[in-house]
Amino acid sequence: MRLPNSPFLFLALFVSIALHAQLPPSGFTVISAPPIDDGNANYGQIPRLVLGANGSPLVSFLWRYPNGNLTNDTSTLYFTAWIPATNRWSTPVQVAVTGNTAVNGGSDVAQSLAYDASTNTIGIAYYPATDPNNIYIALSTNGGATWTSQAVDPNSLNTDHVPQLALVNGQIFLSYVQSASGIWYVTGKETAPSTTWTATMLPLPSGYSGFQWNLGLAVDADSNPGVAYQSMSDATEADCPILFWRPGGPALKVGSTNGEGCGAGLKLAFYVTQPRIAYLGSRDTDQTHQLCAVASSDTGNTWGLFYPVPDDSNRLAAPISFAVGPQGVSAIEVEDNGGDGSNGCGDPKIATSPDFQNWTMCGPAPAGQPSFGAGGTTVQYESTGQLITAFQVLDGSAALAYGLELWLQPATNSVLPTISAGGIANAASYVTSIAAGSLAGIFGANSPPLLSPAMRSRCPPFSEPPASP
């Protein structure tokens, strides 16, 4: 008997090419259901989402008190990835036992997820509740199957918070708040030990003192990082100017808060090399708007007007998330903090703008749906222009089960797919009875095309489609 072999290498090749173009279904879908329902909505907290290879989403999240024991806190950070080859999410993998970090660090998220396409490295910066005077970075070079963590700030005498991580071209870019000290910027090679990384305390303009725990770090299209942060002009915290910094440069003042105090959330994103900032906090004397956005017309030296972002009649809360997409479209995701009930949109709340000046806020679900978990705004743009975000459903609404969920914005100008009558058949024989585990075909109008015409020509069906499926 000859041993089986794998002669259809071309088949495996086109499978690989085709599958990497697949995103999860649009609308609301489940990322990960809780293994157990403890009734306390502890699964899927503070999720972070970034885009991996070919836009496939990667998600990290916290399972708080998985053993139900608050004194022996084994709260754990998990990671899962959308796997196009299996058309489903990977089984969540433990990254680190962190203890309950969900409520530490004020209004921001206690972990930050990043992906480096050049090295296929996934990174998570976090601070464990069991070692709060430290920041850790966990890295994975095998798609999130295994992780290696190292400490970044082992000699700190104060607690660390609000990690913001980016990975670009083999380089780590990290910023975090060290309470009572300031805000640190750390950089180094992904493959090097953290002891070789360099740390810089962010500067303050002359006359300012103190840091607000508001922080955003991002890397522009030229691989140059920037940090947006917030200071206090005096001990009364009446005015809290928003600042921007590039490594090696001075702290640049973006704008003041007009004596309205310090905000609750601040995030940075780049449109090519131009930094943009979303800010949750009042700047109006009548406090009409809770959210605003400001952009630089260059690489961060010159800043324009603050544009108000209207809410949908609900109060807003941190944390916020901010993304800039194709052609400069922008989105800010924000927590819902209750309101007068006149809003027409459900959660998650997302404000969008085509031009950065005119904003509208809504949500993908009807008002009151779903029951949105706190602590996890994490919006991104796919290259198609579709918004994508992960969030926790607290109690299992009518539409969604309790657990970690995904929302992918449906593509515009598209129609729903259809299946032809009798259009499901054995992929080899086209007989309309099929067996478990076999390869089968669906014939119909699967629009919009999931692959480019060029790619489709490289990905033929197994055999010629029937003339009349």
Place this chain on the structure above:
Amino acid sequence: MNGVPAPLLYAGPNQINFQVPWETAMGNASVVVSTSAGSSLPTTVNVVAQAPGIFTYTGNRSVVQNQDYSLNGPNNGALPGQYVIVYITGAGAVTNTPADGEPALGSPLSHVKGAVSVTIGATPANVAFAGLVPGLDGLVQLNVQIPNGVAAGDYPLQVGMERFRATRRLITISQ
């Protein structure tokens, strides 16, 4: 299928190729296609224990590799006594069942559980191996010995499994 995500192998504007999840029960199954635009209406398909189909090219020729791994064809027949590899799908349950979308292992192999028979023309052929192709998912290979005494020419190749028969496709025998 029945709410279980099915691994996709190809997606074009008018056709999707996928693997039927191993856990799909026999009987009517509900199929929904979801794209970035939304989801289709559900459609029902009949799931059976086995539904063998022989992969083909140019319409009616079996995808068969000769003993030297070349593609069997009108000008490249298999010799009597030699082994060839026939590629099919729909063989049903196997041993060492891989997870949905996961490739079959080379060790241990995944053998087809049901009985498999092959005829070339009217002559039964010895099936030395029937199982999943290592490294791929959903694809089954049959290692078949060409019966001695078969004259040169094109013959219908038929695969039988229990009470199911695959549509006959052509194989070329040389001398």
